[in-house]
Structure formats: structure tokens, C-alpha cells
Amino acid sequence: MTHKIAILGASGYTGAELVRLIAEHPNMEIAALSADRKAGMSMDQVFPHLRHMNLPTLCKIDEIDFSGIDLCFCALPHKTSQEVISALPKDLKIVDLSADFRLRDAQAYKKWYGNAHSALAEQDEAVYGLTEFYREDIKGARLVAGTGCNAATGQYALRPLISAGVIDLDDIILDLKCAVSGAGRSLKENLLHAELSEGYNAYAVGGTHRHLGEFDQEFSLLAGRPVQVQFTPHLVPANRGILATVYVKGDAQAIHDTLASAYAEEPFVQMLPMGEVPSTHHVRGSNYCHIGVTADRIKGRAIVIAALDNLTKGSSGQALQNANLMLGEEETTGLKMAPLFP
Amino acid sequence: MTHKIAILGASGYTGAELVRLIAEHPNMEIAALSADRKAGMSMDQVFPHLRHMNLPTLCKIDEIDFSGIDLCFCALPHKTSQEVISALPKDLKIVDLSADFRLRDAQAYKKWYGNAHSALAEQDEAVYGLTEFYREDIKGARLVAGTGCNAATGQYALRPLISAGVIDLDDIILDLKCAVSGAGRSLKENLLHAELSEGYNAYAVGGTHRHLGEFDQEFSLLAGRPVQVQFTPHLVPANRGILATVYVKGDAQAIHDTLASAYAEEPFVQMLPMGEVPSTHHVRGSNYCHIGVTADRIKGRAIVIAALDNLTKGSSGQALQNANLMLGEEETTGLKMAPLFP
Amino acid sequence: MTHKIAILGASGYTGAELVRLIAEHPNMEIAALSADRKAGMSMDQVFPHLRHMNLPTLCKIDEIDFSGIDLCFCALPHKTSQEVISALPKDLKIVDLSADFRLRDAQAYKKWYGNAHSALAEQDEAVYGLTEFYREDIKGARLVAGTGCNAATGQYALRPLISAGVIDLDDIILDLKCAVSGAGRSLKENLLHAELSEGYNAYAVGGTHRHLGEFDQEFSLLAGRPVQVQFTPHLVPANRGILATVYVKGDAQAIHDTLASAYAEEPFVQMLPMGEVPSTHHVRGSNYCHIGVTADRIKGRAIVIAALDNLTKGSSGQALQNANLMLGEEETTGLKMAPLFP
Amino acid sequence: MTHKIAILGASGYTGAELVRLIAEHPNMEIAALSADRKAGMSMDQVFPHLRHMNLPTLCKIDEIDFSGIDLCFCALPHKTSQEVISALPKDLKIVDLSADFRLRDAQAYKKWYGNAHSALAEQDEAVYGLTEFYREDIKGARLVAGTGCNAATGQYALRPLISAGVIDLDDIILDLKCAVSGAGRSLKENLLHAELSEGYNAYAVGGTHRHLGEFDQEFSLLAGRPVQVQFTPHLVPANRGILATVYVKGDAQAIHDTLASAYAEEPFVQMLPMGEVPSTHHVRGSNYCHIGVTADRIKGRAIVIAALDNLTKGSSGQALQNANLMLGEEETTGLKMAPLFP
The missing domain is CATH 3.40.50.720 (NAD(P)-binding Rossmann-like Domain)
Incomplete structure (x- = not known):
């Protein structure tokens, strides 16, 4: 049919x-x-x-x-x-x-x-x-x-960790690198090729991006208490892709295990082996999300990185x-x- | 099966x-x-x-x-x-x-x-x-x-025209703009991002590119006599795409008609309306070839432009x-x- | 002062x-x-x-x-x-x-x-x-x-040749590859990064670009009779640069000699050795114009290529x-x- | 002389x-x-x-x-x-x-x-x-x-703050976005245009980048006790530029005041007004470093962003x-x- x-x-x-x-x-x-x-x-x-x-x-x-x-x-x-x-x-x-x-x-x-x-x-x-x-x-x-496309990327990295209680809820930083198609087909000076290509910058810094509304709602719901994250998006010279570099406090192995378990049966969310990092190059035009976890040299800290195509x-x-x-x-x-x- | x-x-x-x-x-x-x-x-x-x-x-x-x-x-x-x-x-x-x-x-x-x-x-x-x-x-x-990927692009623009005898066989110029994936995954200095992005240049100028062997063979076969074209490839900062701008002498309407007729039933070769131009943007990652024809202001001359994705x-x-x-x-x-x- | x-x-x-x-x-x-x-x-x-x-x-x-x-x-x-x-x-x-x-x-x-x-x-x-x-x-x-920036590029390649009478005045083709800053800081859909990067296309095809007015005026004045050239500009994904690939009929060595002689004392116009090709990469942000000449495999034809920064x-x-x-x-x-x- | x-x-x-x-x-x-x-x-x-x-x-x-x-x-x-x-x-x-x-x-x-x-x-x-x-x-x-070019960027953002004691020394995160010329003219697959353009990724994640040696040495010297920062570099598709997004805990106004005072007489380090963000677009090819400070919505946190050209x-x-x-x-x-x- x-x-x-x-x-x-x-x-x-x-x-x-x-x-x-x-x-x-x-x-x-x-x-x-x-x-x-x-x-x-x-x-x-x-x-x-x-x-x-x-x-x-x-x-x-x-x-x-x-x-x-x-x-x-x-x-x-x-x-x-x-x-x-x-x-x-x-x-x-x-x-x-x-x-x-x-x-x-x-x-x-x-x-x-x-x-x-x-x-x-x-x-x-x-x-x-x-x-x-x-x-x-x-x-x-x-x-x-x-x-939201940014909201999706951040949530793939964080939801299972918040649910499982394996990270400090009061110290979560999302540094996002976003491609330009996320801004749509609108005629704005900063979206011109001559203004954007060959350089990059943060925008909506300090907690003013609207996708924070989704993070607040969903993370607080999961945690059963208010959770506020820091979130800084950056505009980079590429057409498709979001890369979320998420800084968390918790045990890297527990974090990897939690995510691997949560996504084990998911057709579109792919966990990378411990220590490997995803790239927006490798999800372009697809419905896949790649997630990697790395332990920091500072004990008790980890970096979770998620990549997906914002339009897909x-x-x-x-x-x-x-x-x-x-x-x-x-x-x-x-x-x-x-x-x-x- | x-x-x-x-x-x-x-x-x-x-x-x-x-x-x-x-x-x-x-x-x-x-x-x-x-x-x-x-x-x-x-x-x-x-x-x-x-x-x-x-x-x-x-x-x-x-x-x-x-x-x-x-x-x-x-x-x-x-x-x-x-x-x-x-x-x-x-x-x-x-x-x-x-x-x-x-x-x-x-x-x-x-x-x-x-x-x-x-x-x-x-x-x-x-x-x-x-x-x-x-x-x-x-x-x-x-x-x-x-x-060859360049050879394919030029042939889509020219084969029906040579067969039909609607262009001057002794004055055909192919100016090609080629994306970098055509050079493969080889480690050459001029293929580095820092060397290639934000600029462009011709290469293999003067009739030295190997795909000329295919043009010579195929066009001469079609014409029943030796045909030699001029062909200048250019390397442009993009990953996929070939755009062939072909300068011919002949009647633009006859040229458009000939191509439109030749490709009328083809699933992958798309003729644009007279005067419209194709772009590599619009074939990326696909098996389609777009072809456009425009009359020049100089009587008896036309420009045929073909675009396809070199890897597809x-x-x-x-x-x-x-x-x-x-x-x-x-x-x-x-x-x-x-x-x-x- | x-x-x-x-x-x-x-x-x-x-x-x-x-x-x-x-x-x-x-x-x-x-x-x-x-x-x-x-x-x-x-x-x-x-x-x-x-x-x-x-x-x-x-x-x-x-x-x-x-x-x-x-x-x-x-x-x-x-x-x-x-x-x-x-x-x-x-x-x-x-x-x-x-x-x-x-x-x-x-x-x-x-x-x-x-x-x-x-x-x-x-x-x-x-x-x-x-x-x-x-x-x-x-x-x-x-x-x-x-x-005009395109007009300048074409004239550097052609003026001395027209003056010296070393090329066929009735068969001159300029295929230009232009960077996007030439279109200015205007808000047009085709100038957006998402529309322009990673692809390229011709525009103003067939002799409709306004810079042809300058070519007609200047070349006819030099030749002492009407001269019309074919001129096809292309928009490529880069911010600065014009590359003019000029197809002429004449003896390549005479063409190189003529240009080398004309620009011998010029501080900003640099002739490359015979057979070498310029690149927009190598003039970016500068006031230099690089010019190269190559003989085609077809006797009596040559390619003259000029590169400069459109904004400089x-x-x-x-x-x-x-x-x-x-x-x-x-x-x-x-x-x-x-x-x-x- | x-x-x-x-x-x-x-x-x-x-x-x-x-x-x-x-x-x-x-x-x-x-x-x-x-x-x-x-x-x-x-x-x-x-x-x-x-x-x-x-x-x-x-x-x-x-x-x-x-x-x-x-x-x-x-x-x-x-x-x-x-x-x-x-x-x-x-x-x-x-x-x-x-x-x-x-x-x-x-x-x-x-x-x-x-x-x-x-x-x-x-x-x-x-x-x-x-x-x-x-x-x-x-x-x-x-x-x-x-x-090191990354080390310079991070130090411009942080040295005065560490000296003045206005930030928490135990919770400093540097998320850097680096252009490709920082990797030099070396023939590596990930530096090819086809591999790098249109996408981006982190590398040397978890505290393994060599420039951390400089951070450790200089920051510890300034603080008079060991200081370790988190530092994640990312490779983005551009040729020149480093953008350091630095997450610190401290009062944003005090942070801005401290940096503004430290760089007031410096010819090449430019402080932006509170809340404004620098871009690598605006320092390309120059010896300037632009620094901006923004307060986060979470009280007691601030984002310091520094931009410079890695080659200059x-x-x-x-x-x-x-x-x-x-x-x-x-x-x-x-x-x-x-x-x-x-």
C-alpha cells in the first residue's frame, strides 16, 4: 500500500x-x-x-x-x-x-x-x-x-548517561560545531560564501540558543530534577554536519558501557570503540549518528563526541x-x- | 537471485x-x-x-x-x-x-x-x-x-552532435572543471586542502591529458575520419563534479534538438531547456548527467555544458x-x- | 606629504x-x-x-x-x-x-x-x-x-596579442573562472555558502555578461576594426581570484614572446616560462597578475592563461x-x- | 641598517x-x-x-x-x-x-x-x-x-586570568578549532582536500596533544602550583586560523576586566567588548589576536574565546x-x- x-x-x-x-x-x-x-x-x-x-x-x-x-x-x-x-x-x-x-x-x-x-x-x-x-x-x-538538530546531537550523547546516573549533572558542557545548512536557505550576510568559507566562530554564546529549551526539558525530565547544561554552538564552513564535543565528569569506561548498551540494538546510532572519534565526514547525507568516548588525562573526566548530518x-x-x-x-x-x- | x-x-x-x-x-x-x-x-x-x-x-x-x-x-x-x-x-x-x-x-x-x-x-x-x-x-x-570521467563528460556533450554532423569537427574546444576526487586518494602535495582550497588552476594543458586518447578514438570513429579536439582540464576546490564547457560551431537550435532527441529516452541523461545551464551542485552523488545548450551572441556558435559526478x-x-x-x-x-x- | x-x-x-x-x-x-x-x-x-x-x-x-x-x-x-x-x-x-x-x-x-x-x-x-x-x-x-575585474583579466592576456597581430581576431574564446567576492556583499541565494561551496557552474552564458562591453570597446580600438570575443564566466567556490583560460589561434612561441616583451618592465604583471600555468592560489590578496602560455597539440593553436585577485x-x-x-x-x-x- | x-x-x-x-x-x-x-x-x-x-x-x-x-x-x-x-x-x-x-x-x-x-x-x-x-x-x-600555535592561542585567553586568580584553576576546558595549515605541508591522507573539506572532527582527544606540555609548564609557573587543563583540538576545513573556546569558572565581568587591563597597551591583542565573539575570519593573514568574553546563563561561569592566525x-x-x-x-x-x- x-x-x-x-x-x-x-x-x-x-x-x-x-x-x-x-x-x-x-x-x-x-x-x-x-x-x-x-x-x-x-x-x-x-x-x-x-x-x-x-x-x-x-x-x-x-x-x-x-x-x-x-x-x-x-x-x-x-x-x-x-x-x-x-x-x-x-x-x-x-x-x-x-x-x-x-x-x-x-x-x-x-x-x-x-x-x-x-x-x-x-x-x-x-x-x-x-x-x-x-x-x-x-x-x-x-x-x-x-x-532541533543541535538538540538531537546533544541528546544522543547524553540521555543514556543522565538516565544511568554515571555523570555529574551539574557540570556538562556541549561545544557544538554546526554546518551552515542548519541555518536554512535564508539570505543573511553571515551565510554568504565569502563571509563563511575559510573561517569559523561561535554564536549564541552564553546560553542563549533556543535549543537549550529542549535540553532543559528533556534532561530535567530524565534526571527528575532541574538540569542545566552549557552549550556553545559554532558555525563552521561546511554544508552538512553537527559535531558535539561533550565534556562530562564521570568514569569513561562506565560512560562507554552505558552508551554501548543503550544503542546496541539501534539501527542508526553507532558506537565507536573506546578512544575512537567520529567525524561529520562519515555521516554526510545519511541517517546515522556516530558516537565516541575518550577518557581525559585528568582522572574522572571524559569526552563524548557525537556526529550526525543535521539535515538527515x-x-x-x-x-x-x-x-x-x-x-x-x-x-x-x-x-x-x-x-x-x- | x-x-x-x-x-x-x-x-x-x-x-x-x-x-x-x-x-x-x-x-x-x-x-x-x-x-x-x-x-x-x-x-x-x-x-x-x-x-x-x-x-x-x-x-x-x-x-x-x-x-x-x-x-x-x-x-x-x-x-x-x-x-x-x-x-x-x-x-x-x-x-x-x-x-x-x-x-x-x-x-x-x-x-x-x-x-x-x-x-x-x-x-x-x-x-x-x-x-x-x-x-x-x-x-x-x-x-x-x-x-575516463572527463572522457564521459565530453562525450555526453558531443557524441550526438558529431554523429548528426551539426557542428564543425575541426573546431571543438572542451574546457573542463574537475573536482579533486578524480585524482584519487593519492598523497600529492597539490591535492592537500591547504594547497587546493580557495584557488584553482589548469593542468595538463595543451593536449597532454590521457583522456584525449578516448576522445580521439571515439570521435574519429563516429565521424569516420580523424577528429581532434582541444581539451583543457582545471582543478577546482570541490570534491565531486565535472563541468564540461564545450565551445562548438553550429546552429544552437539544431544542437539542442539533436541532443534532446538523442537523450529523450535515457534515464540518466537530462536535457535542460534551451538557454539553461547545468551545475555540478545538482548532480552530486547521483548517476545523472545534466546538459544545457546556449547560443552565443556570435552567429553560428554555441556553448554546450555538461555536468556529472565524476565518482558516480x-x-x-x-x-x-x-x-x-x-x-x-x-x-x-x-x-x-x-x-x-x- | x-x-x-x-x-x-x-x-x-x-x-x-x-x-x-x-x-x-x-x-x-x-x-x-x-x-x-x-x-x-x-x-x-x-x-x-x-x-x-x-x-x-x-x-x-x-x-x-x-x-x-x-x-x-x-x-x-x-x-x-x-x-x-x-x-x-x-x-x-x-x-x-x-x-x-x-x-x-x-x-x-x-x-x-x-x-x-x-x-x-x-x-x-x-x-x-x-x-x-x-x-x-x-x-x-x-x-x-x-x-571590470573580468575585463582586466582578459585584457592582460590579450591586449598585446591583438596589438601585435599575432592571433586570429575572429576566433578568441575566454573561459573565465571567477571567485564569489566579485559578486559583492549582496544577499542572493546563489551566493550562500550552502548553495555555492562544493560545486560550480557557468553564468551569463552566450555573450550576455556586461564586461563584454569593455572587451568590445578596447579590443576593437586596438585592432582598428570590430572585434568580438566569446566569453563565458563560471562561478567557482572560492572567495578571491579570476582565472582566464583564453583559446587563441596563432603561434604559441610568438604569443609568449609578445607578452613577455610587453610586460618585461611591468612591476605587477609576471610572465611565466613557456608551458607553465598560473593559479589563483598564487596571487591571492596581492596586486600581481600571472600569465602563462602553452602550445596546443593542434598546430597553430595556443592557450593563454591569466590569474589575478579580483578584489586587488x-x-x-x-x-x-x-x-x-x-x-x-x-x-x-x-x-x-x-x-x-x- | x-x-x-x-x-x-x-x-x-x-x-x-x-x-x-x-x-x-x-x-x-x-x-x-x-x-x-x-x-x-x-x-x-x-x-x-x-x-x-x-x-x-x-x-x-x-x-x-x-x-x-x-x-x-x-x-x-x-x-x-x-x-x-x-x-x-x-x-x-x-x-x-x-x-x-x-x-x-x-x-x-x-x-x-x-x-x-x-x-x-x-x-x-x-x-x-x-x-x-x-x-x-x-x-x-x-x-x-x-x-606552539595552539599553545599561544590558549595562553592569550588564560594567562592573565591565572595570574590574577579570577578563575577556578581546576576546571579549565579548552576546545580548539584548528585550520589545516597547522599540520604543515606534509603528505597525510587526512589532510587531502577530498578527506578534509566539508567535514570536521576532533583529534588528539583526552589530553594527548603535545602542546599540553606548554600549557602545563606555563600555567603551573604562573599559578605557583600544578595546573592541568583539558584540551581538545579539532581539525576544521579552513587553511588558516585557530579559535579557542575556553570554558572557565569565575565572574565574567572580572574576567573581562582582567583581560582588558592586561592587553590595554598591547599592539596585537585586541579585546572585544563584553559579550562579543571573535572569528578567525577577522584575523586571517594578520598578526592580531582577538579575544571576547561572555557570561554563561549558569552563574559563575564564563566563556573566553580567542582567535588568531596560526601561521602569523x-x-x-x-x-x-x-x-x-x-x-x-x-x-x-x-x-x-x-x-x-x-
């Missing part, structure tokens, strides 16, 4: 990535693609790399007949997303890629995103989309909230993985392609 | 690309991987991006039992390749990715490659592997010679396309993945 | 490059910097790499007292430039970096730029700024029109070289820094 | 950078350039970007008449450097760029570099070359040991700064060029 799929906001990078992935899926068919300002254009005008595909013309959202849609990916900007989703049919399965339904607490949402949430019923209904940790809930969910495992690949669960498909279908190297 | 596949020379980029592609193939199984100097290592030590796959350990060629192999890809350096292939079982199907069997004439081989050919029987037997133009021969072939359509993707034909599989199986963008 | 310098349009890349260069000039002092939309900001807010310098605050043009200015660099967009310059004091020395005064013929200007020229008196007065060929005129000029020799360095002449300074002052490699 | 300069090991990146910088120095003249394996070649064969300069032919070290040399830069690999320097005239002023004389303790040297030190007298005599902190000693020194301020620029002091020149001569951006 073929599931009919709609993608709202198909003219951005996560939209294009969804199309790339779904093209490989034997049981999904793209039935509608929306892009508000580009409605009426063909997809290959917006993304010439999809020229070989036979895709629906971009349309406005209200031109879509959702009665024929089995699942809708929503790749719209946050705030727009909640407005659109609250107006969609109440029985439509939705995977949202925006930030709008990641935070369960309306106050937390307002604190990090600045505006009051306008779709509280859906916020309440939404399941957090970090597949490996919310798998059962996602299977039964109608609305799944895709995680960090966003659209995760979304498809969740959609598979929601539609009763095998979780890994369409997602097992190898990374592109070099 | 699953075909058992061997890849000789699996530690180079074309070897890794074959593994990436075959991983998606429903009817192929990698049964053996050789790498002379790295025999005994696991593939993920050599290519960590393949860590998630369950692959045979790298071995020496003579450790492989070819009786259980249905088809062998040979991704060895030229000269080595002819020695190895002439010693393989005479009934083993082989796709060679080296330069060793591309030239039909032993003198031409010696002229361009410097050494006398040591496997003349196989040279005689080999079919030239440009699928779209040798499809029927390839179906029945035992040994197929993969083309220019090498390993082409090899798999040919292997599909040789094994009675659908030609496109395992090869329809969309390009990776961004 | 210190010359007081004003730079109009200081918030763009050519403006910043002028500041970088003038900082090294012993006899120039930056007295005023304008940037219309960023007036009131300090230069280090706009260009943090200039943080260590003590520079005037950005202002609006009409806030500048030009009576104290010895020379004004105008780095404004074309069309704006002619409006501003026609309103400046008539005795103010000006080096314009825009396209507005490059073409001597008002009709040609309108053809290539779309709008009627609004400063015909200044257009008439302006001297074309290709220093090596207009040196004497520039010394006495009040208004010098900086050349192709624009701001050229402008300073001209300003030196206009102010009676040594032509090379402030311009002899070595390229930055790697 | 012009100082005669020799550069040993001129065929590497730090050698070429010295030539680039000295070319701008009014009182220095390059009298000799050595490169063991490339002796007999001209410098422009090894570094074509220096083609415009009139430089001595590369020679072997024993071909140099050191009696005419005022100061010798030694840009040789460690271990080789100590052997060469111990054989040079005992009254020759030397700035060594290798690791050989950075560590004062022979045991520490052996621990970090693996071999016993063979030039103990010179090790004893050498002054540590971090100019801003050893200025007076360097003025009178005969042999100055240039610092981190190596050859530092070396020239020290040479100026040793020769009685103004410290900043030849070093005030602006960064290259973009």
Missing part, C-alpha cells in the same frame, strides 16, 4: 531533503508540495537537483485536498507552523519539523521563542520526535514534533523515521543509504 | 563508491573486497563512513575464490589492472574502472600511457563502457572498460549501470537516488 | 579592500568613509577585521567636506555612481570602481547597462583605468574609471595603483605585499 | 610565511634560504606565489656562511631543529619555530616528544617566545623558542615580532598589515 504524502514548506532545505529521502521509499508517494511564495513554480525550478523526478507543482497550502493525504510533513518556519497545523484536519497525521511543538510547557515556549503559543491543544497532543527514546509514543501519535538524522531523516512508525512501516525503510564520502 | 560481487582495489574512492551504490542494490551482495596493502583491515578502518555495513574484511586478490563470484569490479590503478585481469578466470564477468581497456589500439595505449600493453587478448575483447552508446554490446560482454556517473555509477546490463538486471537498479543538495 | 583620502561606499568588499591597502600606504590617510545605509556605524561593526585601525565613522556622502580631500575612491553601485560623481566638486580627483565610466560610448553604455547615462560630461572626461595600458593618461586624469589587481589594487599615479606617488607604493598562501 | 636574515627550512608553510612578512620589513634582507631536499631549486618553484620576489636559491644548511647573518629563523621539524641549532655558531641570534626549546624541563620534553633532548645547553638558554609575556627576556635573548600570530608573525626585539627594531615593524577579508 502506498501512503500519500504532503510536504508543506517544500522550498527549504529540509523540504528538499524530505523529497530526496522519500524518493527512495517504496511505499510513499509525494502527492502535494506547498511553498507559499513559490506556488506555481515547478520543484525543479526551485531545486534543480530534483529535475529527474516527477513531482507535483508547488502550490499554496489551501490548494491541497488533505482528505487524500495519509501523512503531512510540515517544514515551515516556527510560529507559522503552529498557525498552519492548528487549521489542518484534526485526524491528519503530521510530522512537524519546526520548533513549535518541541516544548511541552507554554511558558518555556514563550521564554525561548518570544511569542505566546497559539495552538495549545496541539502542543499538548504532540509527541517529542527523538525516535530512539520516544518510539512507542510515536507509533501511536497523530502529531510528532521533530527535534537531525531533521528530515528523523522525520521520515517517525513517519514510518506512525504509518506502520518498518522504521528504517528509505533511510539505510550509506553516507556520501568524499 | 542475488549476484555475488567482488571489488578489487576497494580502498580507493571508486571502490568506496561502488560499495555505497551496491548497498542499495536489492540483487547484489558484496562477497569479496581486496586491497593489497591494506589486506587484513576491516573496511570501516579504511572508510569509517561504511561502518554501519556488514562487509567482508579486505584481502589480497589471490585470497578470493572467484568460482563463487558472478561479477568483479576492478578498481585498480592502470597497468596493474591489465596484469590482474589477464590472470583472472576467463569466464568471469569483469567491469574494469581503470584506463587499461579503454583504447582499442595498442599503439594508442602506448602513446598515452607510456608502457606496452600486456593483455592484448583482453584489450581486444573489451567493450567500451559508455552505457548509452554501447548498451547492446555491453549486455553481451564479459569485460567492460569503464570510461563518471566512474562507479557507470560501472554499476554496466554490471546491471551484464547480469540481466534492470539497467537503473540501485542508481536512481537523488543528488545530495546542499 | 600625506594625501587625504575619501572612500564612498566603504561597506562593500572593494571598500574594505581599499582600506586594507591604504593602511599600508605611507603617504595616504583615510579622512572620510561613507556608507549610506550604515552611516553612523563604526567601520569595525561592518568589518570586524579592521578593528585594530583608527578609522573615521561611516557617514553619509553629503556629510563629507570634500575641500579637505585630495582624492576620492568611489566604490558605489553603477548608476548610483554616476549620480554621485556628477554632483561632486569638479576639481576633485576621483577613482571610480563602478561600471559607470568604463564605456566611452553612451549607446554602448545603455545597451549593456539598460539605463541612459546621466553624467555624459564625466563619461567623456573619464580615462579607462587599466594602468599598464593607460598609464600616461591616468597621470593627468581627474576621473579614472576602474575596469582586478579592482581596489588597480584603483590604488591609479591613485598613486594621479597624486604623483610612486605607482607601486602600498601594493607590493606578497600573496597570501596558503 | 639592514639585518641579514637566514631562514632554515624555507620550503614549509612557516618558512613561506616568514618570507611573506619579511618582504614588508624595511630593515631586513633575506640572505639565505635552506631546504634540505629541495636545495638547488629556486623559491618560486617551491612557492610560486613568491615569484615576484628576488630571493636566494634554496641551499643546504652547510652551504650558508653564517658569519654574515644577523639572525636565523629555524623552521625545521622538531628533533632536527635541536641537532641543527646545537651545531650553529654560538653567538648567532636564533628564533626557533619548532617545539624543541619550548619546554624547559628535559623530562617533560621526553614525555611529550618521545626522544631524549640532545641540546641541553641550548634548551637551558632558550627564552619562551610568547612575546607579550616574555618581552624583556626576549630583548636580551640569543635563542628564542617560538610557541601563532608562528611566523610571532617569530618576526621576537626577532624585531632581539635586533633592536620596533616590535611591530613589518607586522601591522590588516587581515585579509574576505
